[in-house]
Amino acid sequence: MSDFIPGQRYISDGEAELGLGTILNVDFRSVTVLFGASDETRTYSSKDAPLTRVAFGSGDRVEATDGWILIVEDTKDQNGLITYIGEDEHGELRELPEPKISDKMQFHQARDRLLTGQIDRNDWFNLRYRSLQCLNRLQRHPAFGLSGPRVDLVPHQLFIADDVSRRRLPRVLLSDEVGLGKTIEAGLILHRLLTIGRASRALIVVPESLTHQWLVELLRRFSIEVTLLDEQQSGAMERTQNPFESRQLILASQQWLFANPHRQEQAAQSSWDLLIVDEAHHLEWSSDTGGDTGYQCVEQLAAASQGVLLLTATPEQMGPESHFARLRLLDPNRYTDLERFQAEEANFQGVAGAVEALDHYPAEPGKRKVLDELLDDADSQGLLDRLAEAEEEDAVACRQSLRRHLLDRHGTGRVMFRNSRRHVAGFPERRLHVSELEAPSNYQRILKKLDRDEEYLDTLLIETGIDHPEVLLYLEETLSALDRERMSGDGTPWWKTDTRVEWLTQWLKEHPGEKALLICHFAETARELSAGLQVLTGLHVPVFHEGMTLIERDRAAAAFAEQDATEGSPLLICSEIGSEGRNFQFCHHLIMFDLPPHPDQLEQRIGRLDRIGQRYPIDIHLPVFKESPMARLLRWYNEGSDAFSFPHGIGSALFDEFGDRLADSLLDDEALEELIAETRPRFEAIQAERLAGRNRLLELGSQNPAHAEHVIDNIRDLDDDPTLPKFLDQAFDIFGIDTRELGENLTYLHPGPHMMDGLPGLIKGEEGFTATQSRELALSRDDIQRLSWEHPLVQEMLSHLTMGAMGNTALGLLQHPSIPGDRVMLEAIFCTSTPAPKNIHVGQYLPPTTVRVLIDQSGKDLSASVSFGGLAKNLQHVKKGIARNLIKDRHTLVRDLMDQAEQHADASLKSVVNDAHAEMSDTLDAEIDRLTALSQRFGSVPEAEVDLMRQEKAQLSDAIRTSRLRLDAVRVILTVDVPA
């Protein structure tokens, strides 16, 4: 005969998530239970049903089916069913028979689970405690959020990422020279903001040609999954919701969004924590016409976003006005007046000089004068006086603070970052190889006519519809357009006669097994050249241009990237715009089939190969027709400004000044000589000025080797954390992940037969993945994942272990000669609970903090004398069923001990809270003071940022002060006699 009676309440030992069950039927052999909350019925053998009776005791809060709560004072038994007696929340005496208890009552809390006999394994309990401690350390760790990404630790990138991701308003222009890693910087900032909870919604707007690259890079390097939204998906969702609210992290193409006002409105209606806009130089603004559609769209979105990252390697490509207008998007209060801004720039030389003077003071006392001029406030003067007397260590600290004063107050560093190759080691040499060719006769005819007849240029412009100077530079297009217009020509395509094509086929023959990226100005040229090569050589050469779909483009890039010489293509033909932002540093030959009309485009072209990761000198091959407009353009680039040797970022300024004359000189050697003679000194003058002034200052503000080194040390500290491998070993075991060592620090992880569901990257019955904890190894192979504390699998396991019920109860037997048997001890783990909005990142000051209390049966506190580890390793496990009965027999004592443990723990809370509060106040007060001074005196920090920080301090203060301890996990220890 079983003890089950219909109406009694039980929970399933194996499936606690079903909620509270009610016995429906009992017969000789089986018992049927209805789990109302999940609408499931289960029938078990009544002999060994995995069920635990739910019985509450005095002080427990029980929820009734109709929602009211009873605080239990007493119970009575009525024909095997319990009726609870106590007061409801209004103090009224009431009774609650167990069948009327809410099906939805959850038993996740340690106390409830223990008393209802849900006992977990000791190793789970141990790992839960260890995980809480790891989480505590992680959340406070200064590198938290920066250590997970699979990137090389490049100082200038980490300086920027750390600086920007600590701001309340991370609104900056990331404008490092091409290929220095702006995408990586943006990814690091986004990753950190997401990890620490400061951001949860981000919109990334990039040129269509880069959408896939971003998607892959964010996933592969940062484990960030974004959704690529397009018109089709948006249309499908529109009826039920704003498509931009369908996901937290959205990637959208600029071409799509900028052309679609309705979608822009929807995007702007959603609020964003971070907006990222790549290749932002395309956003154009002028005082006459205002912003173009792209600019207007970003303006609207920037207003709806807390943080904004604009990325461009060539910020001035669309002219100084557009550059200024983009800065205004970031900080409208500081950038109000273009003229004032330009005047400020003129002062940058002095500021840069002062920053450098710091290094020589006080050794050269004369430098004090330069410093006094810019650092005249009391605070800085105090620091300067201290520096004059300081010992070496203190001198370093003083210089750091003073440098910061100078850059924050007088520089552009807070809003704009720009690093150049000059300060980033490891970039290769660039070598230009020009091949002078005879132009084919059909091009020569056009050129000669242009030479003879001044009016002919106008005729060409009208007949071809191509602009000046493009009509002179891209003769294949000019010729084709003329043939179409006049219906003339004999149908011979240009590539059959163009001598550059012959040169190209020869080049390919002479460089077997090598890869080259070919860039030409027009998509049409790219397409036709590829088709021509196929006819002439049989080679199928992939093309890459703006007219292709994304999938076609990615396929082309992949075919080119394929390393296998027999499979991969030796050549990829790209158009100007199609290749922008793409990574092709695995090849080092760049063939410029022509030259672009703008110097910044030239820099963008070379930047495809001249990127971090390029290991060889870059060979730039240029076939050019003798005495052609292109040859003259080449001379201007080369002789006027060394445009091929290194990225100096001055091309734009020169083009603004001389661009019109350059267009006019393309047919006139004399004018060209004069132009070069004027351009060169101007180039040198601007270069000297910028090296001393703006650029120097920008560089000084865009990197700080000492700070970067500090950030890198912190990241390495997390990388090398010895507790991680220990945690992983135990966690893989507990979560049912099987591992196979592959040697050389590589481990293959795959789902075991009993693996828990929902672990990222692992699905039961499917393949696993190879992983390593070594950053270097993970960087060297794309197919290997890097396991860090921030890897999604590790984060998921940590959150399972600390947020769910897993391992929050246990029972162990302790046999020790000095402890008599049949005694009860209780080990209670309390943890601070500090509810606060996620975005204020309270965990930085008060992460979940544990208080461990170990008491014996008499209530004596043994916490200090018996350590967690010491006790854990001496405990023996007992079977679940036995553990359940052992607890059942000691219900009242265990309950009483839990109450006592709580009182012990409460005594520790005050100091935890006070310490956290003091740390938070000290840190934020100093920062608020600094920002207030900058905002009020120099206007270099928006007032809104200071206000946000003050609000945040108030919120943090409230949250920390109201932090409470909750019982997170509890273990009952029963002592047993040592056998005689």
Ligand SMILES: Nc1ncnc2c1ncn2[C@@H]1O[C@H](COP(=O)(O)OP(=O)(O)OP(=O)(O)O)[C@@H](O)[C@H]1O
């Ligand atoms: N820290 C890093 N670790 C590993 N690879 C890196 C790192 N920084 C940059 N790279 C690689 O260098 C290349 C250039 O980086 P990225 O695309 O971020 O540069 P960028 O400044 O955005 O270039 P562009 O100006 O062309 O847009 C990429 O292939 C990137 O993956």
